[in-house]
Amino acid sequence: MIFLKATVLYHSESGNTRAAAEKIVSGMTSEGVEAKAMSITEVDEAWIKDSSCIIVGSPVYNADVSAQVKKFMEGIGKFGVAGKLGGAFATANFVHGGGEIAIQTILTHMMVSGMVVYSGGGACGMPVIHLGPVSINQFADELAEYFVIYGQRMAKKVKELFK
Secondary structure, eight states: OOOOEEEEEEOOSSSHHHHHHHHHHHHHHHTTOEEEEEETTSOOHHHHHHOSEEEEEEEOBTTBOOHHHHHHHHTGGGGOOTTSEEEEEEEESSTTSSHHHHHHHHHHHHHHTTOEEOOOBGGGOSSOBSSOOEEEGGGHHHHHHHHHHHHHHHHHHHHHHHO
16 A cells, blocks of 8 residues: 655744644545644655655745745755645735735745645635635634645545555
8 A cells, every 4th residue: 555645844933833734734644645744944854755745834924925934945846846746825814914925925936846736726615725725813713624624635636646
């Protein structure tokens, strides 16, 4: 049997983005993909290189990714990511604070590095997650299930592509 690995990378100062990453991991593992969440400051390079899927999350600062995520994404190619499945998520303080812009920044860096990006979009039905899930801090508990569902959708796609 082939065991597929996934990495959910994040930057988190308050713990909100870490919590969202862990929800994604729980969704992926529920679909049979071995997933691990890790901070971009404490990466397991071997795990990332062995992963078929890499998902990156950022808190939203000034309507975009944090400086730490921007710098990390500029060097993501060193992990041999070309051809891997990629996805993104964000956590924000405000509904219109820039979560989708942050996700687009991450996805753009992934595409430039040769990754294949995916979210499920409207093709997976409700809830629609076009680019990736965004959590608004004051509604984090109510939105947590979106991150689990997103993890499940990403796991299904990674199994379809890499098994």
